[in-house]
Amino acid sequence: MNEVNQYILDTIKSHVWGGFDTPDDIQEVISDLLEEGADEKMLRESVSTEFMKKLEAEKSWPKVTDIDRLESVFLTLKTNGILCLHNAGYTMSDGHEDSDEALSSYPKDKFFGYCFYHGQDLERAVSGEGLMLAYDHVNGDVPEKINVAQTIQKALKKAGFDVEWDGTTNQRLSIPKFDWKHRANSR
Known part of the structure; x- marks a missing residue:
């Protein structure tokens, strides 16, 4: 198998097992990635096989997976002033932009912070490398950002997650043993 096909197959697997995309969504991803040397027929057929x-x-899978527990944490945080987003864009900057956009649809004083993981984090989680969570304060500086992270960390630990974080704004929260099992019909 050549590098182009392998890369696109790996991308397909990541999108399927990530649990957010439909087969049609993934066919669009394939269209965006096709280049010379790609076996389009094989790649397109692999989507249904992977699903x-x-x-x-x-x-x-267990009745309650880590993603189910994370969703519960996100809902709790939302009721306590931290907006949490799943699969927010593909990069950190995308995640912050998506968060800003999501925050704009709520009253200004509803949330004091936000949290998200982005597409690259999702890819790492699907491949068994744990899950990283970004966070920020809506309009505060370092002490307020640390408060947001501590609130998220506390909620994650209460839900049974092991969380790694150095206590500074220089590091994101990490759930190193996150077992990514996201049911296709759960979102």
């Missing part, structure tokens, strides 16, 4: 593998695997 079937995932649906079969889901049968053996």
Whole structure:
């Protein structure tokens, strides 16, 4: 298998197992990635094959997965003033932009902070490398940002997650043992 096909296959697997995309969404991703040397027919057919593998695997997953527990934490944080987003853009800057956009649809004083993970974080989580969470204060500086992170850390620990963080704004929160199992029909 050549590098182009392998890269696109890896991308397909990441999108399927990430649990946010439909088969049509992934076909669009393939269209964006196709280049000379790509086996378009094989790549397009692999989408349904990969979805079937995932649906079969889901049968053996626990009733409550880590992503289910994270969703519960995100909902709790939202009721306590921190807006949390799943799969916010592809990069850190995308995540901050998506957060700003999401915040703009609420009254200004509803949230004091926000939290997200982006597409690259999702790819790492799907491949078993844990999950990183970004955070920020809506309009504060370092002490307020640390308060946001501490609030998120406390909620994650209460939900049973091991969280790594150095206590500074220089580092994102990390859940190193996050087992990414996101059911296709759960979102």
